[in-house]
Amino acid sequence: MRQNPKNVSPMSNEGRNAYVIEHLTASLLKLLQSAPMDEISVSTLCDNAGVGRASFYRNFESREDILKLYINKLFGEWIKDSGLNDGKPLNELIRSLFAHFEDRRDFYSLLNERKLIYLLKDVIIGICGPTPEHEKTEAYARAYVAYMLYGWIEVWFQRGMKESAEEMAGMLKAQGL
Numbered sequence: 001m002r003q004n005p006k007n008v009s010p011m012s013n014e015g016r017n018a019y020v021i022e023h024l025t026a027s028l029l030k031l032l033q034s035a036p037m038d039e040i041s042v043s044t045l046c047d048n049a050g051v052g053r054a055s056f057y058r059n060f061e062s063r064e065d066i067l068k069l070y071i072n073k074l075f076g077e078w079i080k081d082s083g084l085n086d087g088k089p090l091n092e093l094i095r096s097l098f099a100h101f102e103d104r105r106d107f108y109s110l111l112n113e114r115k116l117i118y119l120l121k122d123v124i125i126g127i128c129g130p131t132p133e134h135e136k137t138e139a140y141a142r143a144y145v146a147y148m149l150y151g152w153i154e155v156w157f158q159r160g161m162k163e164s165a166e167e168m169a170g171m172l173k174a175q176g177l
Contacts, residue, residue, distance in 0.1 A: 016055075017058070017059055019051075020049075020051050020055040020056070020058070020059055021059055021066075021069065023049040023050060023051055024045060024046070024049045024051060024055075024056060024059070024060070024066050025066055025069070025070050026049070027045055027046075027048040027049035028040070028045055028049075028063060028066050028067065029070075029107070029110070030048065031044065031045065031048060032110055032114050033110065036114050036115070037063060037064070037114055037116065040063060042056055042063065045063060064116070064119065067111070067116060067119055068119055068122070071119055071120060071123055072123060074100070074104060074107075075100075075123050075127070078096070078097065078100040079127070081096075082096040082097070082100075091169050091172070091173045092169075094149070094168065094169045094172050094173075095165050095166055095168070095169035096165075097165075098153075098156070098164075098165035098168040098169065099165040101153070101156075101157075101161065101165075102161065102164070102165055105161060108157060108161075109157070109161070111157075112157040112158065117153075117154055117157050120150065120153060120154075121150050124146055124149055124150045124153070125143075125146045125147075125150070127146075128142060128145055128146045128149065129142050129143055129145075129146035129147075130142040130143050130146075149172075152168070152172065156168060
């Protein structure tokens, strides 16, 4: 049986790490609502989460790593739900991506407010950007799409996510994507 936080003994390493990650994530998200990242110390974060500093450093190198892990978790859920690998048209995938952001507006707005939206760049590039295996034309095309999409997402957040997911997909389609 594959272990996950729900079926792992709380006394196992996996159970302890899952507990620590869950509580540090919740703590950081709560603290970010009232303070920017540079004002949140690891000690404050750990105290608020009810875990020790050693537990923090066993799982993370930086506070940003907590958010990166959480973003990757959210995107993993989106990828599973979106059918990214099912050959859907690009326009539908883009609409689905912006709908994902809309569904989690509070979290992504908090990232934007705290100037942490840059943490999305690596995820976007990981999904649609180039890899060393791509031929040069495809690599540059993928880089163009990935960075362009990240730019659109960043501007959309900065503008307050006013346009709907359908509008964003429509505008990108009008641009030839």
